[in-house]
Amino acid sequence: MLTAVQPACGHSIKHRYFSQDPLTEQLMTTSMPADGVSLGPENARLKVDDPGQPVAAPDESGNMLYVPTDPRFAQVQSFVAADRSLRVFERHLQRKLDWAFGREQMLIHPHAGNTINAFYNRQEGSINFYTFNAQELGKTINSGHSAEIVSHESGHALLDGVRPEWIKCLEDATGGFHEAFGDILAFLVALEEPRNLDKVLAETGGDLKRPNSVARLAEEVSRALWDELDMERPHHDYLRNANNALVNADPTTLPPDPPDESELGRAVHNYSRVMTGAAWDVLDSFHRQYQAQGFGVRQSLEKARETVGALVIRSLDFCPVGHLPSYGDFARALLEVDRRDFDGQHHEMLTNLMAARNIHPPEQQPVPALTLPEDGTTPFGAQRFLELHRDELGIAAEVPLAFERSYANELGEQFLLYRYDRNVAVRDDLSALAQGGLLLVFDGDGSLSYRHFNELTPAAEERLREAALSQLAAGQIRTDSVLSGEVELSSMLQDDGQPYQGYLSVEPQGTVIKASPVRA
Numbered sequence: 001m002l003t004a005v006q007p008a009c010g011h012s013i014k015h016r017y018f019s020q021d022p023l024t025e026q027l028m029t030t031s032m033p034a035d036g037v038s039l040g041p042e043n044a045r046l047k048v049d050d051p052g053q054p055v056a057a058p059d060e061s062g063n064m065l066y067v068p069t070d071p072r073f074a075q076v077q078s079f080v081a082a083d084r085s086l087r088v089f090e091r092h093l094q095r096k097l098d099w100a101f102g103r104e105q106m107l108i109h110p111h112a113g114n115t116i117n118a119f120y121n122r123q124e125g126s127i128n129f130y131t132f133n134a135q136e137l138g139k140t141i142n143s144g145h146s147a148e149i150v151s152h153e154s155g156h157a158l159l160d161g162v163r164p165e166w167i168k169c170l171e172d173a174t175g176g177f178h179e180a181f182g183d184i185l186a187f188l189v190a191l192e193e194p195r196n197l198d199k200v201l202a203e204t205g206g207d208l209k210r211p212n213s214v215a216r217l218a219e220e221v222s223r224a225l226w227d228e229l230d231m232e233r234p235h236h237d238y239l240r241n242a243n244n245a246l247v248n249a250d251p252t253t254l255p256p257d258p259p260d261e262s263e264l265g266r267a268v269h270n271y272s273r274v275m276t277g278a279a280w281d282v283l284d285s286f287h288r289q290y291q292a293q294g295f296g297v298r299q300s301l302e303k304a305r306e307t308v309g310a311l312v313i314r315s316l317d318f319c320p321v322g323h324l325p326s327y328g329d330f331a332r333a334l335l336e337v338d339r340r341d342f343d344g345q346h347h348e349m350l351t352n353l354m355a356a357r358n359i360h361p362p363e364q365q366p367v368p369a370l371t372l373p374e375d376g377t378t379p380f381g382a383q384r385f386l387e388l389h390r391d392e393l394g395i396a397a398e399v400p401l402a403f404e405r406s407y408a409n410e411l412g413e414q415f416l417l418y419r420y421d422r423n424v425a426v427r428d429d430l431s432a433l434a435q436g437g438l439l440l441v442f443d444g445d446g447s448l449s450y451r452h453f454n455e456l457t458p459a460a461e462e463r464l465r466e467a468a469l470s471q472l473a474a475g476q477i478r479t480d481s482v483l484s485g486e487v488e489l490s491s492m493l494q495d496d497g498q499p500y501q502g503y504l505s506v507e508p509q510g511t512v513i514k515a516s517p518v519r520a
């Protein structure tokens, strides 16, 4: 039976913690707010579920001080890292996030099995971490011991809550952005920890373009992985590096996963790196700008972290509904948030940094003068609003947009989301789901202030078809059997434990390539 933790003193629970990754730091002793935390640990939004293991519980002083060889350490570590990620996310989003899987709590499985892996499972509403006996490291590692990996997987879940249809999309930029966002969140959350600010400044002498451990992600797990695969890497100790010089290219021109890390690939984790790199550029640029304004080097880094978090996370609410056509569409959302929250003062800087990465925001769509009616957020009222104003909104009568949901934030902005889908033939015997949509944003006074119609154009259909075919060719789609209905987790994983990008499903309209609800 679960009982609330009663900390003996103050309102915090002392625990041991890796604020980045076990390979790059000494274990620290820190504390988490005790508010609402019960044994497991568990709170209103997160619940550690660890069958067959002892359960983390407060000691007589109300603390949870475990060492990494104790399975309860992984419970506390993964819980705290996910909780920190959620707090950073909601602080910048300025609203409560609803998980995409429809429950109040996301499950955390710190001991999901024995392999080198970690993933978010939308179907189950869980993030999952694995143990592995890393012979060359001489220890058993756990991917949940890395705060960066926990932040990355939490990032999939958090983004899924804002744009739940994206995870069903096979396209390159949508999949790549899902991966990039997890990495961006990982470095933003790491920079919340004061000792990581000191560390990155010590490593770089204040120049964030120099090599540093905050930009390098998942050091311990990647070292175990390279050892296991017997892969020679010039930089042995990270999976991906946010501090990179990659330049965006049309994904159809890219090889799937080139071994040279300075070469961009099309596979989602590989392709993500250019977007993550662009976000690191923005962090670096703000860091320089604040120093030029007279702030100290450390304070400038804190301010840069806050501004990047505000811009990047708030931008998710202004991203296209249905799918993300290109990284440029995220850049457009970024510019919109800059316009709203910062009077557009960083427009030129952001545009230039993105252009240097060959990321180009499409034009903002014009916004007609319209006001949200009183019943505009009800399903009936929202649909009627669209039908009455199709002309002004530039949406043809035959586009079957249906109201999906609405939400508001603490700034008083009201978001209305509409969706439409279409099945696109990929081959004679196979189709895939194309998803379009409409986003309308109203200010606190009810006036329409942003509109984005994500239209399923022939070009968008071709992008989807091309991406699906390339993933089939690269073996990223499970094709050895055709599945139907709710899919078992085991059938989403390859022999090496890595998730497939998609699978084949029997639907009334024939065999459909579906994107996997499991994201590593």
Ligand SMILES: [Zn+2]
Residues within 6 Å of the ligand: 152, 153, 156, 178, 179, 182, 519, 520
């Ligand atoms: Zn991922």
